[in-house]
Amino acid sequence: MSSLPTAASYLSAVSEADARARAHGATPTSTPALSMSSSVTSSSEDTVLDESGVDVADGLSYPRVPPTSDQVFTTVHSEFGHCANEDYRYTSQHRAGTPYKSIPEQDPPYYILLTTYISYIIVICLGHVRDFVGKRFRRANYKHLLPWNGYAALNSDFDSFYTRRLKLRIDDCFSHPTTGVPGRTIVLLDRYSTDYNKTMVLTGTRTRALNISSYNYLGFAQGKGPCTAAVEAAVEKYGWSSGGTRLEAGNLDLHQQAEALVARFMGTEDALISSMGFATNSNIIPGLVGKGSLVISDELNHASIRFGVRLSGANVRMFKHNDMKSLENLLREVISQGQPKTHRPWKKILLIVEGLYSMEGTMANLPIIMALKKKYKFYVFVDEAHSVGAMGPRGRGVADYFGINPREIDILMGTFTKSFGAAGGYIAGNKEIIDRLRIQGHSFTYAEAMTPPVLTQIIASMASIMGVTMPKTPEKPSSPSLALLRSPEPAPVIPESEVIPGTAPASALPSWMPLVPSMIDGSDGKMRLRRLAFNTRYLNRGLRKLGFITYGTDDSPVVPLLLFHPGKMAVFSRMMRTRAVPIIIVVVAYPATPLVTSRVRFCLSAAHTKEDIDEVLRACDEIGNLLDLKHADGERWPVEEIIERAVELVRMPECP
Amino acid sequence: MSNSSQSLELLFTFLSRSYTTLETNFFKIPGSAVVARYVKSSHQNDPGRTLLEAILIIFAIRTLLQSRTRGDQSAKHFIQFDEKEIDELVDEWTPEPLAQPLSAHEQAELASVPVIVGPNGPKPKLASGKIVTNLASYNFTGLAGNEEIKVAALDTLKRFGLGSCGPPGFYGTQDVHIQLEKDIADFLGTEASIIYSQAFATISSVIPAFCKRGDIIVADRGVNFAIQKGLQISRCTIRWYDHNDMESLEHVLESVEKERQKRKSPLTRRFIVTEGIFDHDGAMSDLPKLVELKKKYKYRLILDETLSFGSVGRTGRGLTELYNVPASEVDMLVGSMATGLSSCGGFCAGSHVVVNHQRINGTSFVFSASMPALLTVAASEGINVLRNSPSILTTLQENVRAVRAILDRVDCIHIPSHPASAVIHLQIRWPTLQVPSAMTATPSSSSKSSRSNPLLVKPRDPPQFNVELEERLLQEVVDEALAQGVLITRAKRLRGQELIEVRPSVRLAVTAALSRKDCEKAAAVVKAAFVKVVGKRR
Structure with missing residues (x-):
């Protein structure tokens, strides 16, 4: 594909290939447009990882059930699982008319x-x-x-x-070195310690494990696929260095294209990007607020937000996590009292919340916040590090999930690490604010600009979620080439509103970027979103039906499972890792969580198949029985029943 | 009467009975006998103490119960309002806009930033279609276009994909990261190193990882913005010495020691924080002297080599190689893969203890995803190239000399940068007598007699200059050079956010990727532009 420079020439090539295929009488399922791309092939050897010496029976490298002749998979199974069953799909959306609520937090005995x-x-x-x-x-x-x-x-x-006396004891559960693509599976470098975890020795052997830990919500961590092909083209064309800060001499055309695309994706006027997610908060918040301003911050906000607020010199007040009553009380107090001592009115009040809390799985209660905003006139900053891409029917984050106009939110911040398989972060908002931050934030003046490969990954993955509007070609719309581009299934029609423009115009993408049909019609992105939504609800509800105490909402791809005992963290992690099908998980404890609520955190991905989630549920069931973890109230199902009735479980409006 | 006495009697029996149950229950709790004995004996000795202790306990309970988020309510400045008044106040309050619209000057500033179309390198193409000679981008050793690195990077992309999808603690540490950390440590000759995913976020995280409230930092007045932010976050006691003045440093160290002895304060951690080559003006630190002083006064040295790593020394190892000082003498050596190795990210090299401490306490290491594998390998390969071909650094130094030879002797240019520095700052030199308003020539000799106050970041005799005027002129110089086909840039600063006002300058970054002839040509263009714009105003 990289030999085809423009979208127009791509289209004509597609129609040519189509004509050729008809002449040869090929079956309609072997899509000619797919087989002509250099990066995407439909042959089976390419779609599973060629790795000799790996046990093939574990279902990690090869699917347990071989694909039928009419299932064409274009991804490597170990990176992005093969799943053709259209029942295993769902849409992540808030049910209109119901108030947002997360699972009530249950106390253990x-x-x-x-x-x-x-x-x-x-x-x-x-x-x-x-x-x-x-x-x-x-x-x-x-x-x-x-x-x-x-x-x-x-x-x-x-x-x-x-660190020395508590964490060191379970250090084998942290910082495990890995290699290869952090996709559906990941390859661990095996290690052991002879001095009680002070030093770790690599054995030289490797273990492939089911990866339910990486931030790979939409499964864009791939070593093979259209996005990677685009990045490859970018490295060939641009190299890998941007050569300086944005305001000095590191400002590439790619930066501007990426920023324009991010703005279009988020549905805002403008956006800026920064080369590190953490630094997006820590360098930009000081450009927004300063002395005489007040930041109201959720008590569980991320370290980068606290870092940024501390640098800004603004006053900070905190409210109880996601407690809207506490927020309103605080607002009434601070507005009526004004600045400390002087009682002068605040210059401005900025409320900083996260779209999805990465340790809790809870979401900001945006509908109520927006109502409060109307009354109390504060500004809203939503950190969507985890929710952008992962939530909402179109993957546009919490605003999309709740059906809120993104332009009503003053600042939408997010990162590219989690859903887009890239790195760095963005700030989206109206043009006035973004331009001000370009001049006044620290990033543009002092921090290195984002590199071309990362920019391209962002552009390609976003375009693939949005779908691409091709320029009108002189061909008739009913030509075979366009028919090919249509997605095979009658996808649920989502009205394209003006506010969240659904697609990326082809003119906004770099002309050299190779495009594939599934990217142009947005079917690839839609499939990823819907698979993630299914996996998310399935695991959340499955774990609860097993009797585990979990936090958050059913639609959160971050699933915390409460362990409480510090000792159980290590055992849980080790038992998962040493199963027949190894599963790696993240355990977190104090200081990232309150002292008593040590937990396991699962991060789901569109790359997981239903069988993977079954595997995780079975593993949790066994280990949960051994470690006495099932303390939740409510109806319980045996694990096989959950697996059997998965689709039903996911589609229930409320999980009893 | 009898009725009331009867009911009183009932009350007393109830009280005494509940007291006995309380007592028996209390003594059932293990260890309660000890407490009771303690209270009894202390009450006997000193009845006042019981009261005092009871008050203390009540106070402790009250403090514990007090909500953190409502701390202000009981303060003396709290004003009690009723709901209606609060509603009125809420209605009345009108906040300032979140962001002020840009002024015309700021808009021009944004618009003047050149857009590079296609790859950035020694001869990039601009949005206007013009191909220019690049003396602005950081590509000291020309690694940005290296074919070997490209092959390795593409290979990595196929094996790893792009993103690392996780922080280092949670499966984000890949073998390529471990390899790069090892490569950097080997290259510099330290025990270990740790990589951060953005150079700018590195030192602002390294400083607060070690320096806590109560510790002492002695810092140069001219340190870069990232260090300033690190110092701000650390909440240390900070003492300042004059920019790149070792005599002033020694004086400050001496005064800190005296102060400590006078107060008999306990031993705290002490650090010297400075840069190898300064971002503000390209001056170079005298590393041997720094090391001598830090050993003499028992300080630890945090050295920011963002600009010197990959640009000075025989093979680009930075200041330690140039001065032949073992890198292990520098306790925390911070550098940048983004500027030095044309990749991205930063690193901190040091002993195992120093590095491992940051793996838990380096905020932007812990809470950020690790670097993309492709760029990590590009940095590793960059180190290989530097190690194997010292000729690159020779070429770079020749180019630097060629550029300096042309620009050093221009009347209207003042160069504060070190002759070996590949980053060259060009400031406007005004004739001593005819200076524009609010500006006098930099006092260089007269200030030695009396010293600056180490408590204040402002030096005693701050150089006077007219920021607005100089920036405007320098922008004209930049535009003029661009018209002649040479891309240079003003050193961009956040005016008003830097601790001390930095003198405006044009910043050149010399690269080995250009031939000596190209460098000379480009330098001649810069010279002509300066003479044309600044010379005619003299």
């Missing part, structure tokens, strides 16, 4: 809480005893914690106590 506290106390006491003895008898090991030769200790032993 008291003995769980009590033993959790006791286990922390035991570990802390042991740690102090070991420190006490160690500092006296094995000084060499504590050198960095003690003043030495007139230098103060580099780390205070108090600050590092938690």
Whole structure:
């Protein structure tokens, strides 16, 4: 495809290929447009990873059930699972007319809480005893914690106590090195430790595991596919360096195309991009607020937001996580009281919330926030790091999910790491604000610009979610080439409103970028969104039906499962990793969560198949029984029934 | 009467009975006997103390119960309003707009940024269709177009895809990241290194990882914006020394030590924070002297080598190679793969203890996705190229000398940059007598007699200049050079957000990818532009 420079020449090539195929009498299922692309092939060897020596029976590298002759898969199964069943699809959307609510947080039985506290106390006491003895008898090991030769200790032993004495015990569950595409499966580099996790030794062997941890919501982490082909073309054409900051000499045409596309995707007037997600918040918030302004922040906001707010010099007040009553009380207090001491009115009040909280699976209650905004006149900043792409019927994030006009929200921030398989972040809003941030935020003046491969991944993956409007060609609309571009299934018709423009105009994309039909008609993106929505609801509800305590909403692709005991984190993680079909999961505890609510976090992806989720549910069921984790109230189903009735479970409006 | 006494009696029996049950229940709790004995004996010795302790307990409970989010309510500045008044106040309040619209000047500033169409390199094409010689982009050793790196990068793309899809702690650490960390550590000669996914976010995260409230930082007055932000986040006690003045540094170190002895304050962590080649003016730190001083006064050195890594030294290892100082003498050596290796991200090299500490405490390391594999490999390959072909650095230094030879002797240009620096700042030199208003020549010799106050970031005799005028002139120079086919840029600053006002300058970045002849030609164009724009005003 890379040999075809323009979209118009692509279209004519498609119609030629179509004509050729008709002449040869090929079956209609082997789509000629697919087979002529260099990056996408329908042959079966290319769609599974060629890796000798890997056990093929685990269903990770090869599908358990071989595809039938009329199923054509264009993805590598280990990166993006093959799933042709149209029943395993759903749409992520808020039901109009119902108030937003997340699953009520359930407390575990008291003995769980009590033993959790006791286990922390035991570990802390042991740690102090070991420190006490160690500092006296094995000084060499504590050198960095003690003043030495007139230098103060580099780390205070108090600050590092938690890391040394608690985290170190379960360090084998963190920072596991990997290799290859972090897609549906991931390859772990096996390691062991001979000194109680102080150092890790790689054994040199590898394990392929089901990956339910990476932020890969739409499955764009692929080593093969249209997006990768586009990135390859970009590296050939642009190289991999942008060569400076945006305002000095690193400003490429690609940056402007990507920014325009992001704005169109989000449905805002303008957008800017920054080369790191964390830095988008930490460098841009100081450009928005300063002395005399107030930031109202959810208590569970991400570290990058706190970093940015601290740099800005604005006052900060926090409200209880997602508690709209507490927010309103706070608003009434701060507006009536004004600035501390002087009681002058605030210059402006900025409310910062996250679209989807990555440790809780809860969403910002946007409908109520927008109602409050009308009354209290504050500005709204929504951090959509996890929700953009992953939520909403068209993948446009929380505004799309709740059906809110994105232009009513002042600032929409998000990252490209999670749903788009790229890196960096964006800020979208009206032109006045974005231009101001270009001049006044730190990124454009001092931080390196985003590199061309990353920009291209963003452009390609966004275009594939949006679909591409081709320029009107002189050909008749009923020509065979366009018929080919139509998606095979009668997809649910979503009216294209003016506010959220559905498609990317071909003129807005780089002319050299190879396009494939599934990208142009948006069927690829739609499939990804709907598969993610199904997987999400299935796992959320499946876990609850098994009796686990989970947080968040049913439509959140981040699923936290509560463990409570710190000791269970390590066991859970190790048991999942050493199963016949290894599964890797993320465990998080204090300080990322409150002390008692240690949890497992699953991150779903469109790349997972239903069989993968079945596997996870079975594993959780077994381990949950062993570790005594099933404490939720409500009706329980046995795991096989859940797997059997998955479609029914997902489509229920309310999960009883 | 009897009725009331009867009911009182009932009350007393009830009270005494509930007291006994309370007592028996209390003594059922393990350890309660000890508490009771303690209270009893302390009450006997000093009845006042019981009262005091009871008050203390009540206070502690009250503090615990007080909600954090409503901390202000009981403060003395809190004014009680009723609901109606609050509603009125809410209705009355009109906030400022979230962002002020851009002024005409700011709009022009944004519009003046050149757009490069296609690959950025020594001779990029601009949106106007013009092909220009690039003396503005960071591509010191010409790695940006290297074919070997391209092959490796494309191969990585096929094996890894693009994004890493996770923070380093949660399966975002890939073998290529481990390899790059090892490559950097080996290249510099440190025990270990850690990579961050944006160069600008590196040092602002490294500083607060080590420096906490109560620690002492002695910093150069001319440090770059990223360091300033790191210092701000760290909440340390900061002392400033004059820009690149080792004598002033020693003086400040001495005064800090005296102050400590006088106050008999406990030993705290102490750091010197400075840059290798300064982003503000291209001056170079005297590393041997820095190391000598830091050892003498027992400080740790945080050195930002963003501009010097990959541009000075025999093979581009930076200041440590240039001055032949072992990199292990620098406690935290921060550099940039984005500028030095034409990839993206930054790194911090140091001992195992220093690096491992950041894996938990480096905010922008922990909370950010790791670098894309493709760019990580590009950086690793870049190091390989530098290691294997020292001739690149020789070419770069020759080009720098060629450019300096032409620009050094121009009347209207003042170059504060070090002769070996590949980043060259060109400031306007005004004749000493005829200076525009609000501007006098930089005092260079007279300020030595009395010292600046280390507590204040402002030096004693700040150089005077007219920012607006100089920026306008320099922009004219940039436009003029562009018209002649040479891409240069003003050094962009956030005016008003930098701690001290930085003198406007044109920033050149010399590259080895251009031939010596091209560099000379381009330098001649810059010179002509300066003479044309600034010279005629003299």
